[in-house]
Amino acid sequence: MSEETPKGRAPSIRDVARLAGVSHQTVSRVLNHHPSIRPETKQRVLDVMAELQYQPNRAARALVTSRSHTIGILAASSTQYGPASSIAAIEAAAREAGYWVSTANIDATDGRSISDGLAHLIAQGIEGLVVIAPQVRVFDTLAERSIDVPYVTLQSTGRDPEHALSVDQIAGARLATRHLIELGHRDIYHLAGPQDWIEAEARMRGFLDEMSASDVPTTAPILGDWTAEFGYYAGRELLTIRDFTAIFSSNDQMALGLMHAVRDAGLEIPRDISIIGFDDIPEAAHFWPPLTTVRQDFAELGRRCVALLVGTIDSSTLEHRGTIVPELIVRASTGAPAF
Amino acid sequence: MSEETPKGRAPSIRDVARLAGVSHQTVSRVLNHHPSIRPETKQRVLDVMAELQYQPNRAARALVTSRSHTIGILAASSTQYGPASSIAAIEAAAREAGYWVSTANIDATDGRSISDGLAHLIAQGIEGLVVIAPQVRVFDTLAERSIDVPYVTLQSTGRDPEHALSVDQIAGARLATRHLIELGHRDIYHLAGPQDWIEAEARMRGFLDEMSASDVPTTAPILGDWTAEFGYYAGRELLTIRDFTAIFSSNDQMALGLMHAVRDAGLEIPRDISIIGFDDIPEAAHFWPPLTTVRQDFAELGRRCVALLVGTIDSSTLEHRGTIVPELIVRASTGAPAF
DNA sequence: TTCGGGCATGTGCACGGTCACACGCCGCGC
DNA sequence: GCGCGGCGTGTGACCGTGCACATGCCCGAA
Numbered sequence: 197m198s199e200e201t202p203k204g205r206a207p208s209i210r211d212v213a214r215l216a217g218v219s220h221q222t223v224s225r226v227l228n229h230h231p232s233i234r235p236e237t238k239q240r241v242l243d244v245m246a247e248l249q250y251q252p253n254r255a256a257r258a259l260v261t262s263r264s265h266t267i268g269i270l271a272a273s274s275t276q277y278g279p280a281s282s283i284a285a286i287e288a289a290a291r292e293a294g295y296w297v298s299t300a301n302i303d304a305t306d307g308r309s310i311s312d313g314l315a316h317l318i319a320q321g322i323e324g325l326v327v328i329a330p331q332v333r334v335f336d337t338l339a340e341r342s343i344d345v346p347y348v349t350l351q352s353t354g355r356d357p358e359h360a361l362s363v364d365q366i367a368g369a370r371l372a373t374r375h376l377i378e379l380g381h382r383d384i385y386h387l388a389g390p391q392d393w394i395e396a397e398a399r400m401r402g403f404l405d406e407m408s409a410s411d412v413p414t415t416a417p418i419l420g421d422w423t424a425e426f427g428y429y430a431g432r433e434l435l436t437i438r439d440f441t442a443i444f445s446s447n448d449q450m451a452l453g454l455m456h457a458v459r460d461a462g463l464e465i466p467r468d469i470s471i472i473g474f475d476d477i478p479e480a481a482h483f484w485p486p487l488t489t490v491r492q493d494f495a496e497l498g499r500r501c502v503a504l505l506v507g508t509i510d511s512s513t514l515e516h517r518g519t520i521v522p523e524l525i526v527r528a529s530t531g532a533p534a535f
Numbered sequence: 536m537s538e539e540t541p542k543g544r545a546p547s548i549r550d551v552a553r554l555a556g557v558s559h560q561t562v563s564r565v566l567n568h569h570p571s572i573r574p575e576t577k578q579r580v581l582d583v584m585a586e587l588q589y590q591p592n593r594a595a596r597a598l599v600t601s602r603s604h605t606i607g608i609l610a611a612s613s614t615q616y617g618p619a620s621s622i623a624a625i626e627a628a629a630r631e632a633g634y635w636v637s638t639a640n641i642d643a644t645d646g647r648s649i650s651d652g653l654a655h656l657i658a659q660g661i662e663g664l665v666v667i668a669p670q671v672r673v674f675d676t677l678a679e680r681s682i683d684v685p686y687v688t689l690q691s692t693g694r695d696p697e698h699a700l701s702v703d704q705i706a707g708a709r710l711a712t713r714h715l716i717e718l719g720h721r722d723i724y725h726l727a728g729p730q731d732w733i734e735a736e737a738r739m740r741g742f743l744d745e746m747s748a749s750d751v752p753t754t755a756p757i758l759g760d761w762t763a764e765f766g767y768y769a770g771r772e773l774l775t776i777r778d779f780t781a782i783f784s785s786n787d788q789m790a791l792g793l794m795h796a797v798r799d800a801g802l803e804i805p806r807d808i809s810i811i812g813f814d815d816i817p818e819a820a821h822f823w824p825p826l827t828t829v830r831q832d833f834a835e836l837g838r839r840c841v842a843l844l845v846g847t848i849d850s851s852t853l854e855h856r857g858t859i860v861p862e863l864i865v866r867a868s869t870g871a872p873a874f
Numbered sequence: 875t876t877c878g879g880g881c882a883t884g885t886g887c888a889c890g891g892t893c894a895c896a897c898g899c900c901g902c903g904c
Numbered sequence: 905g906c907g908c909g910g911c912g913t914g915t916g917a918c919c920g921t922g923c924a925c926a927t928g929c930c931c932g933a934a
Contacts, residue, residue, distance in 0.1 A: 205601075208890050219914045224892060232911055254659060255597035256890035260919050262544075264594070275619040284613050284640045291639070291655060298637055300630070301623045316630060320593055424821040449818055456821040479788055482763040482795040484823040547920050558884045563922060571881050595920035598889050 207248040216244040227252060258321065266296045267505060268317035272304035272329035276422065277477045278447075278494060279328050282350055285498020286326055293506045298322065304330045304392075310337045318343075324505040326350060330393040346508040348501050361501050363492040365395055368522035369402025369444070372472045372490050375524055376442045377410045380532045381470060383440040386417040387430055387450050399446045399474060415440070420450050427453020435461045441469060441533035448473035448480045448489055455483060455529070466531035476525050485528035492522045546587040555583040566591060597660065605635045606844060607656035611643035611668035615761070616816045617786075617833060618667050621689055624837025625665055632845045637661065643669045643731075649676045657682075663844040665689060669732040685847040687840050700840050702831040704734055707861035708741025708783070711811045711829050714863055715781045716749050719871045720809060722779040725756040726769055726789050738785045738813060754779070759789050766792020774800045780808060780872035787812035787819045787828055794822060794868070805870035815864050824867035831861045 209223040216223070218237060225233055226241045244250075258264050267290050273279050287297045298320055300313035310333060317325065318341075325347035327334055338347070348361050376384050386403045389396025400417050407414040418434070420426045427450030434440070435457060445451035451473035458469050465471055465485055473480060476491035497520060548562040555562070557576060564572055565580045583589075597603050606629050612618050626636045637659055639652035649672060656664065657680075664686035666673055677686070687700050715723050725742045728735025739756050746753040757773070759765045766789030773779070774796060784790035790812035797808050804810055804824055812819060815830035836859060 205889090210890080220891085221893090221915080222913060225913085228892085232913090234912065237912080251658060253598070253890050255594045255603070256919090257892075258594035259592070259598050259890080259921085260892045262919075274623050275616065277614060280614045280619045287638060287640045291651075296637065296655070296659060298635065299626060301626045312630075316635070319590060320635060424818045428821055452818055453821045456823065456825070459823055479763045479791055479818065482767055482792045484795065484798055486795070544919090549920080559920090560885080560922085561883060564883085567922080571883090573882065576882080592920050595889090596922075598891085598920080599922045601889075 206253070207250045208253070209250075212241060212244050212248060212250050215248070216241045262321075264296075264321040264323055265294065266298055266320060266322050267324040267326065267502070268320065268322035269297060269299045269326045270302060270310075270313050270317060270329060270334070271299060272302050273422070274299070274301050274328070276449075278475055278492070281494035282328055282498050282501075285495040286501055287498075289499045289502035290506075293502055295323075295502070295506065302329065304333065307333060307337065310334055311341070314338070314341060314343075318345075323509050324348075326501055326505065330390065333392065346505055348505055350497065350501060361497065361504060362395070363494075363497060363520045363522050365398035365522075366402035366405065367519075368474065368490040368492065369399040369446075370406040371522065371524045372444050372474065373403050373406035374410070375488070375526070375530065376444060376470060376472060377406070377412055379442075379470065379530060381442040382412055382533075383415075384412065384442045384444060385415050385434060385440050387420050387427065387443055387445040387454065388417040389419075389446040389450075390421050391419050396446055403444055420446065422447055422449060424449045424453035424456070426450060428456045430454070431457025432460070435463070442530070443469065443471050445471065445473050448475045448477045448483075448487060451480075451487055451489070451529075452483055455487075465529055467534055470530040470533070472530050480525075481527065483529070488527045488530040489525050490522045491525050493520055496520055545592070546589045547592070548589075551580060551583050551587060551589050554587070555580045601660075603635075603660040603662055604633065605637055605659060605661050606663045606665065606841070607659065607661035608636060608638045608665045609641060609649075609652050609656060609668060609673070610638060611641050612761075613638070613640050613667070615788075617814055617831070620833035621667055621837050621840075624834040625840055626837075628838045628841035629845075632841055634662075634841070634845065641668065643672065646672060646676065649673055650680070653677070653680060653682075657684075662848050663687075665840055665844065669729065672731065685844055687844055689836065689840060700836065700843060701734070702833075702836060702859045702861050704737035704861075705741035705744065706858075707813065707829040707831070708738040708785075709745040710861065710863045711783050711813065712742050712745035713749070714827070714865070714869065715783060715809060715811060716745070716751055718781075718809065718869060720781040721751055721872075722754075723751065723781045723783060724754050724773060724779050726759050726766065726782055726784040726793065727756040728758075728785040728789075729760050730758050735785055742783055759785065761786055761788060763788045763792035763795070765789060767795045769793065770796025771799070774802075781869070782808065782810050784810065784812050787814045787816045787822075787826060790819075790826055790828070790868075791822055794826075804868050806873055809869040809872070811869050819864075820866065822868070827866045827869040828864050829861045830864050832859055835859055 210220045213220040213223045223241055226238050269283060269286060271279055271283060274283060290297045298317060300316050302313040303309040314337060323345055325345055327349040347359055349359050350361060388400045404414055418430055420430055431454040443454055445454055451471050454471055455465055458465055463469055473487050473489035476489045480487040480489050548559045552559040552562045562580055565577050608622060608625060610618055610622060613622060629636045637656060639655050641652040642648040653676060662684055664684055666688040686698055688698050689700060727739045743753055757769055759769055770793040782793055784793055790810050793810055794804060797804055802808055812826050812828035815828045819826040819828050
């Protein structure tokens with residue numbers, strides 16, 4: 197080994213200092229872009245750093261500054277398209293802003309898991325928290341543990357609008373519902389998401405709002421679990437009634453299950469029944485028939501989320517955040533009802 | 536504030552020590568489950584810890600032990616079902632084993648992004664690395680940067696079998712291909728994944744192996760990009776030829792696109808053309824028709840991955856790892872060819 | 875009795891950074 | 905000529921933990 201440093205350890209600022217003929221503090225100043233350093237000195241230090249392949253020790257820095265530069269993500273259902281997209285976007289935006297990301301995947305139906313995940317993140321000294329999970333339970337845990345870092349929840353404006361950031365779910369749901377109404381549908385069902393997801397609740401509210409605003413008699417929403425499986429069985433149940441011409445599903449996966457059930461019953465989409473989804477997962481364009489749905493910009497959401505969090509951390513200033521409005525994507529699964 | 540500790544800081548082991556009437560070292564021993572501590576003393580320390588809501592400082596511990604207890608994940612395409620499932624499984628397994636996880640999402644087509652992501656993880660002092668990405672480029676970067684932590688790549692046995700862990704893609708692909716051959720198909724196309732994904736390569740190899748083993752004339756695989764979109768356009772192209780009765784798609788999304796194209800051409804599945812996919816994403820059971828595919832157990836993969844990594848870190852012992860064999864799921868998208 | 879050894883605990887230092895403060899030098903105004 | 909302030913740099917302490925070593929005690933074997 198032709199190590200420049202005496203020990204087997206990674207080089208420290210003192211090693212750099214010695215080789216550059218300066219004090220360790222000067223090296224620290226170079227690292228932190230302190231203004232008053234002679235360019236000549238600075239260059240010398242930088243050269244030695246490059247030569248030694250010096251890497252600042254995160255732990256040491258975190259210890260003394262008591263700052264971790266880490267944002268935690270508490271995520272449920274992270275295998276689903278929406279959450280996964282948000283996570284990826286947050287991760288990218290955070291890195292851009294000089295922050296690290298640590299994720300804890302939890303089982304949102306298990307209170308213990310929520311608490312554990314949160315403890316896990318807090319133990320890492322996170323400076324900000326993003327919650328991507330059904331909030332109802334998480335909120336309780338959050339309140340209980342009296343979180344002392346800024347946090348943002350990536351769901352619709354629910355119980356804690358101050359911390360919420362989201363695509364406007366209500367507007368999206370109204371968009372979808374209005375689309376069906378404008379096509380002439382009057383008997384419309386809504387297949388909602390799980391009761392304890394605030395996103396699901398918001399979409400349901402949007403549906404109900406738009407229905408009553410258009411003087412269309414509302415039907416009781418069916419509570420689902422986001423899965424195609426559920427959509428399929430819910431569809432089979434519904435079709436024993438057959439007093440409707442359209443269904444608005446709270447996400448694309450359930451819409452897929454619905455379509456499956458409708459076809460099994462020998463009916464045609466959209467001739468007999470129109471179906472509209474929510475999310476616009478990449479596959480939706482290739483469902484049979486291609487699914488009309490509402491698109492959300494998850495990447496933008498992630499970016500704003502980090503901007504808000506970092507703004508709060510760095511300057512205690514709440515950055516103003518506009519609403520992200522979703523977009524209606526009309527494909528072939530919706531049409532005028534046939535009488 | 537009725538703080539027990541003098542300063543506004545979080546309590547340290549010394550605060551605990553003072554209140555418990557012991558030395559800081561004794562507290563440290565309690566934390567690390569040192570055997571020789573009187574149960575009485577231990578309990579006293581634990582009581583004070585609980586009272587003070589003491590939390591060990593990770594940074595300080597990492598600084599002195601030079602161990603971060605963190606596993607890094609370098610992931611591409613983490614919004615897709617397979618990678619997302621693996622990540623969630625790894626995260627859970629790692630937490631179980633007392634490790635933390637840090638994820639870097641990269642754009643695998645961009646060499647710079649790979650390198651940045653890797654640097655990002657290394658700067659965090661990760662002790663192990665899991666690579667979930669098309670490996671060809673990543674391998675080069677890995678070699679170039681001479682990674683000094685144990686790593687595992689979550690793809691098929693390719694260039695670096697020593698570090699690879701995966702569901703046996705070749706066996707899975709042979710399973711799928713054999714299924715088609717046994718149904719009586721002779722003219723079979725394979726829609727492969729991107730050239731630089733070793734997984735895609737392995738599935739292609741499995742396809743070719745099985746075809747020649749069964750004395751069926753092979754066709755040149757078509758190289759796709761995993762998306763339903765590509766599957767759709769590839770299907771349209773293929774259908775202008777029509778000299779085949781079955782297609783084996785390297786993943787379920789492309790299979791979905793293929794199905795779309797086949798229906799657009801007025802053909803029926805599986806009467807005119809059989810289609811088989813790979814992955815068994817949760818939606819596959821509700822495609823039209825429900826997709827025959829090959830299921831991989833991602834959760835098991837994640838668990839083994841962490842077990843292997845932690846084994847290597849803790850004892851430098853390579854734990855023996857069996858192969859995970861995928862399972863053929865027969866649904867309605869495949870059938871005997873009609874002549 | 876003496877001595878070795880294990881147990882339970884304490885003392886001091888090291889880890890690799892940052893921060894507060896001190897220091898020497900130079901230029902400028904009075 | 906003297907004091908003052910800013911610039912560039914150095915000195916030492918400190919952050920919260922774990923480790924090596926020291927200490928006192930008790931027990932059993934020589």
